[in-house]
Amino acid sequence: MLALLMTRSGLTKAHVYASVHGYRRAFEQSGQTAALDKMFERDKAELRDLGLTLETFDDPSAPGDNQLTRYRIPNTASPFPAGTTLDADEVLLLSLAAAVWREGSLSGESRRGLMKLRSLGVEVGEERAALVPRWRSRDAAFEPLAAAIDTGRIVEFRYLRPGDDAARLRHVEPLALVRHEGRWLLGAYDLDREDERTFLLSRVLGGIRKGGPIDEERATVAAREDQAERFLRRLQEFATQNSALLDVRPGGDAEQRLAKRGTLTAAAPTSWGRVELHYTDLDLLADELAAFGPEVRVVGPTELHDAVVSRLRRALENHGSDA
Structure with a gap:
């Protein structure tokens, strides 16, 4: 990120591989660029996830040659709204909140959040950050369901309801994971019943199998709305009725x-x-x-x-x- 922010004319992949420490070291060890190309594509996607604008433009002398394509981040780009400032204590609180999650639980979101905080240039002392508590989900279904939500994939799993003699197979489009009354639940669109349902993670038996992409229209709505907040609100409204x-x-x-x-x-x-x-x-x-x-x-x-x-x-x- 810093390398692409500091350049005016942009950097080719070769320049990035030669100048950025992680790439340079990998190239010196293997001498191959195929693995570096995969790293570069992954890192570009992560920069975009951070909300940064990544500009690309061809070399005028060789248009269409992707080996000479130049990349840069305009110095006006920021993952935060204009005028956002945080002091050290505020960054500490946000850093602790992101670091609470471990062992896969929301690791992608928390990692991107921490990178955004560091982009503001405010550092948190290690001696204070070391006091972070740990909060992990004990439900085995949490991590694969979180990954399915991130990638917009249909999932199927066996679900045992109270009173049933055996677990039933459910096919759903996962939309949100929420914590309600001390328990984790999945908010999803049930494809078999054609309705939105919530599923208690502790009642999910066995593994989670991923399928194809979720309905395009529902995916668009899901990306536009805060699904977790919506399902929590529905649970709270249901609770008031009982x-x-x-x-x-x-x-x-x-x-x-x-x-x-x-x-x-x-x-x-x-x-x-x-x-x-x-x-x-x-x-x-x-x-x-x-x-x-x-x-x-x-x-x-x-x-x-x-x-x-x-x-x-x-x-x-x-x-x-x-x-």
Whole structure:
């Protein structure tokens, strides 16, 4: 990037290979240009991903000869809106946010984001950046789905819904990965049902198989809209339509945890605390409430009450007198 910014007349590939350290070293080791050409195409694509304008023009003495094509980045080009300035502390916060992701999770986006920050010329001290926390997705499906979204490819996977005896094959156009209520979900267009759906990543079984490109019209809309924000908004709207009323034992773990997510009202008739909270997935909430054992009683809805009772009875059947 610096080499192409500093040149007025532009650089040919040969000039780049001879002057830029990474290319020069690779050429000295192999003496071959085929691998360097691949590196150069990859780096050009990355510069464009950063929002930089890459100008190309022919040598007047040899028009059409791509070996003599010159490249440069005009010094007016910037991946940021005009007038953008960030101080060292602001860059530190953004750098830490990007560095939180590791082991493939959003690695492409975070890497490009860090390169944009460095293009502003503000450096962050290593001793401060070393304090970065780590946040990784534990769902094996996350990375291949993120890659499919990046490349706009259809995917298929086996998905096990609660109550089903076996996983079913799903064919979808992946649009966004979102984190909601502490869990990762895929927002996608379900090709079999011809409708948008969300899929919990922890219910995806086995590998992710990629197919052809997603519908061109949907791809255009997806590129224009913030898909993650749209699916999160739909999940939140759905949650507001589903509420659970719970009685929780005073001072217990259930009261401490559930009251933070809902509304703790006046004491129930039994002197227990009463909590109202919203949810998006009845089965997930039933799993959670059953784990609290006698600390929670479900007042409503009936479907949630029955689902929790069913889980407690199954635990009793599986463990007998040890339950």
